[in-house]
Amino acid sequence: MKTIVFPSIKGGSGKSSNSIMLSNFLGQAGMRVLCIDMDINNSMSFYYVSDAELMDTHSIADALHSGDLSGNVIPTDQLDNIHIIPSSFHLVNLRAISHMTLKRMLPQVSESYDYCIIDSPPTWDNIVLNALYAADLVITPVSLAQWDWKGASFFRDQIVQDLGPEFLERWYLLINYFVRPRTDNPENFTNQLIQLFNDSFENILPFRIPETTLVERYIDLDEGISKSKRKIKLFSAVQELVQFVTGSPLDVEVF
Numbered sequence: 001m002k003t004i005v006f007p008s009i010k011g012g013s014g015k016s017s018n019s020i021m022l023s024n025f026l027g028q029a030g031m032r033v034l035c036i037d038m039d040i041n042n043s044m045s046f047y048y049v050s051d052a053e054l055m056d057t058h059s060i061a062d063a064l065h066s067g068d069l070s071g072n073v074i075p076t077d078q079l080d081n082i083h084i085i086p087s088s089f090h091l092v093n094l095r096a097i098s099h100m101t102l103k104r105m106l107p108q109v110s111e112s113y114d115y116c117i118i119d120s121p122p123t124w125d126n127i128v129l130n131a132l133y134a135a136d137l138v139i140t141p142v143s144l145a146q147w148d149w150k151g152a153s154f155f156r157d158q159i160v161q162d163l164g165p166e167f168l169e170r171w172y173l174l175i176n177y178f179v180r181p182r183t184d185n186p187e188n189f190t191n192q193l194i195q196l197f198n199d200s201f202e203n204i205l206p207f208r209i210p211e212t213t214l215v216e217r218y219i220d221l222d223e224g225i226s227k228s229k230r231k232i233k234l235f236s237a238v239q240e241l242v243q244f245v246t247g248s249p250l251d252v253e254v255f
């Protein structure tokens with residue numbers, strides 16, 4: 001099982017959307033996927049599960065508290081081969097747990113899944129550290145904006161300080177909300193920001209998730225993403241993300 005976490009210090013950067021799109025594409029391609037929602041905002045849990053009682057009785061907070069990870073897995077409404085451990089407000093009571101708790105528990109589920117996708121909160125706390133220590137791959141979504149550049153710089157410093165510089169090898173930036181600049185003039189604002197990011201980070205993924213209302217409609221209205229003319233840009237970007245994560249080209253008609 002390969003574990004991927006989407007963390008960022010900034011809210012609204014696309015952690016939940018990209019976690020969900022990646023999970024669904026992998027699920028459509030036949031992979032066994034375990035989602036773990038570690039953000040008390042519950043975005044991923046609400047997307048995947050409509051049974052409120054199941055969500056009340058199963059959560060990552062209970063799992064971390066009790067040591068029982070596999071017993072907190074529930075099915076999703078989406079696909080038979082995508083399961084989830086939902087989030088819970090009780091995560092706030094776990095401020096003191098060890099950073100290694102989740103990593104130590106993952107062997108309980110690692111034979112049952114090909115991929116584990118973790119959504120995380122826009123903070124830097126021991127819940128995020130649990131997700132980071134458990135992860136093989138860490139993907140931080142950013143938009144081309146000054147504040148995101150600051151956030152990513154801060155995030156890198158925190159990784160070096162708390163996990164050590166060697167951990168940076170697992171960390172990548174995913175440009176989200178990408179709008180192609182109309183010109184390659186270096187004075188253009190977007191081109192300046194691209195330059196700033198490129199000068200500061202060596203870990204920027206070569207594909208970008210476009211800015212499109214399709215993302216919101218995908219999550220809120222369950223509108224599938226296919227290779228139709230209107231959707232091919234988003235489809236291709238997510239497909240490239242999947243290829244980066246899996247190391248092999250996977251294809252589906254729609255996800």
Ligand SMILES: Nc1ncnc2c1ncn2[C@@H]1O[C@H](COP(=O)(O)OP(=O)(O)O)[C@@H](O)[C@H]1O
Nearest residue numbers: 011012013014015016017177210211212215216
């Ligand atoms: N590439 C994108 N284009 C347009 N809207 C997006 C894009 N990515 C995310 N969004 C929208 O932005 C909002 C925040 O995204 P979300 O994934 O929930 O961020 P986070 O989990 O980091 O807080 C959502 O309403 C989502 O639909």
Ligand SMILES: [Mg+2]
Nearest residue numbers: 015016039043
């Ligand atoms: Mg979120």
